[in-house]
Amino acid sequence: MTNSIEGLGRNAGAAVLILSSLAGGDKHGYALVKDVEEFAGVHLAPGTLYQVLARLETRGLITALKADERRRPYRLTAKGAGVLAEYFTAQQRILKTGQARLKRTWSLA
Amino acid sequence: MSSTSDDKRRATRLLRWYPPAWRERYGEEFVDHLEQEFADRHFDARRSLNVAFKGLVARADDFGLSNRALSPGGQTRAALATTFALIALMAVLALNSWSWAMLMWSARTYHPIPVDATTGVLAVVTGILLLVLVAIMLVVLVSAARQIVRGRGRRLMGPIIFAAASVACFCYFLPPWLPGMFARYSHMFQGGYRWTHPGPAAYGLAFIAHSVTQPWVSMWDPGISGEPTSQAVMNDLAPLAVLVFAVAMAFLVRRVELPHITRRLGSATVVLLGSLSGVFLSTLVIWFTFGGPIYATFGETGDIGGVAYLVFMALVIVLVARMGVLARRNEPHRGRNHIVILGANSESA
Numbered sequence: 391m392t393n394s395i396e397g398l399g400r401n402a403g404a405a406v407l408i409l410s411s412l413a414g415g416d417k418h419g420y421a422l423v424k425d426v427e428e429f430a431g432v433h434l435a436p437g438t439l440y441q442v443l444a445r446l447e448t449r450g451l452i453t454a455l456k457a458d459e460r461r462r463p464y465r466l467t468a469k470g471a472g473v474l475a476e477y478f479t480a481q482q483r484i485l486k487t488g489q490a491r492l493k494r495t496w497s498l499a
Numbered sequence: 500m501s502s503t504s505d506d507k508r509r510a511t512r513l514l515r516w517y518p519p520a521w522r523e524r525y526g527e528e529f530v531d532h533l534e535q536e537f538a539d540r541h542f543d544a545r546r547s548l549n550v551a552f553k554g555l556v557a558r559a560d561d562f563g564l565s566n567r568a569l570s571p572g573g574q575t576r577a578a579l580a581t582t583f584a585l586i587a588l589m590a591v592l593a594l595n596s597w598s599w600a601m602l603m604w605s606a607r608t609y610h611p612i613p614v615d616a617t618t619g620v621l622a623v624v625t626g627i628l629l630l631v632l633v634a635i636m637l638v639v640l641v642s643a644a645r646q647i648v649r650g651r652g653r654r655l656m657g658p659i660i661f662a663a664a665s666v667a668c669f670c671y672f673l674p675p676w677l678p679g680m681f682a683r684y685s686h687m688f689q690g691g692y693r694w695t696h697p698g699p700a701a702y703g704l705a706f707i708a709h710s711v712t713q714p715w716v717s718m719w720d721p722g723i724s725g726e727p728t729s730q731a732v733m734n735d736l737a738p739l740a741v742l743v744f745a746v747a748m749a750f751l752v753r754r755v756e757l758p759h760i761t762r763r764l765g766s767a768t769v770v771l772l773g774s775l776s777g778v779f780l781s782t783l784v785i786w787f788t789f790g791g792p793i794y795a796t797f798g799e800t801g802d803i804g805g806v807a808y809l810v811f812m813a814l815v816i817v818l819v820a821r822m823g824v825l826a827r828r829n830e831p832h833r834g835r836n837h838i839v840i841l842g843a844n845s846e847s848a
Contacts, residue, residue: 419532435546436532437553440525444557460531 395477397449404434404442405451409474412452412466419443422464446470506537513547516554518561563822575765576753578822582769583635584749585815586776590628591741592808593779595712597625600786601705613789620782622701628775635768636748642755654754661747668740715741716808766826773819780812 398405411417411425423434434442443464446452451470455463466474492498510533514526536546563577604618643659646652715738757765 419528420535423532423536435549436529436536437549437551439532440529441553441556444521444525457528460527462528 395473398442398445401438401442401445404438405446406474406477407432407434408439408442408446409451409466409470412464413471413474416455416463416465418458418461418463420461503534506534509537510534513550513554516551516558518558520561521557563826564818575769575826576757578769578826579635579765580749580752582772582819582822583632583752584745585819586628586772587632587745587748588741589776589812589815590625590632591712591715592812593625593628593776594708595716596783596808597621598705598709598712600783601701602709605702605705611789614786617782617786617789621779621786624775624779624782628772628779631768631772631775635752638757638761639748639751639755642757642761643751646756651756655751658747658750658754661743662751665740665744665747668736669744714738766823769819769826770823773816773823776812776816776819780809780816783809 395402395405395409407426407430408422411422411429414425417425419436419439423436423439427433443452447454447464450467451473452464453467455465507530510530513533514522514530517526517529533550536543540546561577562581563574563579564581600618600621604614643652643655646655
């Protein structure tokens with residue numbers, strides 16, 4: 391089982407949002423949705439949210455904490471933080487390259 | 500009724516799209532999450548569709564058809580169970596196709612060499628396929644018996660009851676004519692089974708295999724005029740009984756405590772069954788292509804039925820192959836020496 395974010399296929403985008411949200415602290419499902427909505431302007435549908443949470447948990451990128459009544463908070467693991475950092479490093483490289491090319495050829499960015 | 504209890508009822512209803520294991524793990528928090536969503540936006544068709552679709556995806560995960568949510572051990576077990584059910588259904592078609600091919604082949608004196616060769620391959624592959632299925636059944640049944648004796652067999656009772664009921668249906672269906680068929684074949688046609696002469700023996704087995712599987716394959720058999728109503732009903736129930744048996748055994752495979760060695764062999768067994776099925780279907784297609792005597796009327800079911808069964812077999816092979824690959828890839832011991840290669844730093848501005 392691959393541990394990279396790309397290994398999550400079509401869920402990679404939602405996974406990055408969830409991991410980024412959990413990087414700021416432990417959250418339960420609904421708090422996650424609200425946080426993602428606030429910083430990314432994206433509303434994660436409940437089916438998608440729990441599908442991705444299950445897959446991230448299976449891969450050991452997040453861990454479920456003890457439930458507080460019916461709400462169960464999730465925490466980013468060290469492995470998850472490493473995978474997220476690795477993903478952002480790769481994305482930064484792409485971002486810098488793209489911006490440099492836009493600036494050079496189109497005088498944009 | 501208050502809106503809170505109404506929301507809870509709606510959320511619980513949506514939760515039904517998910518498989519039991521998922522509901523057990525995430526159900527409570529998911530219902531809570533949905534209730535909060537309902538409080539924000541009471542009705543949203545896209546949200547309901549999203550939950551329904553993701554529930555179906557979770558069910559596919561649960562059958563071992565993806566590697567997204569199951570643990571490595573759970574993946575192999577789910578793949579083995581689903582493979583067993585699919586291959587058991589396919590084995591009925593394989594047995595029927597082989598037996599009819601063998602009967603038609605025996606009825607003619609001259610065949611092109613590819614037809615001779617493929618008839619032989621079909622016989623060998625069908626035999627191995629059935630032996631592997633029987634071996635799995637024996638391991639599962641012995642493990643189940645051991646588990647029941649130890650007093651941990653409560654979850655096994657449901658599948659066992661359904662499997663036993665379907666076997667009882669077969670037993671009721673078979674006895675009236677099977678002994679007669681053995682006797683007729685033994686004394687009138689060939690003078691008895693002579694295992695020193697494999698040709699006639701294979702023909703005899705094919706004759707019986709075809710007679711047994713034909714009512715299961717042709718949905719629904721018109722039956723024999725004059726037979727008792729109870730017998731006719733049981734004959735018509737035979738295809739359903741095959742399905743019930745396959746599904747019950749699959750549940751048993753998922754729930755039984757298998758020996759450690761069997762767990763390690765699980766993914767290899769899935770790959771073996773997938774490979775055998777692939778060889779069977781390819782050989783059958785070659786057999787048709789080179790003029791196998793029944794290419795026009797596949798297994799007496801007519802062209803549409805024949806094509807439908809071929810498509811079904813192809814689908815089974817694709818699904819089993821996928822499950823086999825995923826189960827092999829996700830075996831726990833395979834990760835030990837796994838090296839993650841980070842993205843190459845090749846881009847330059």
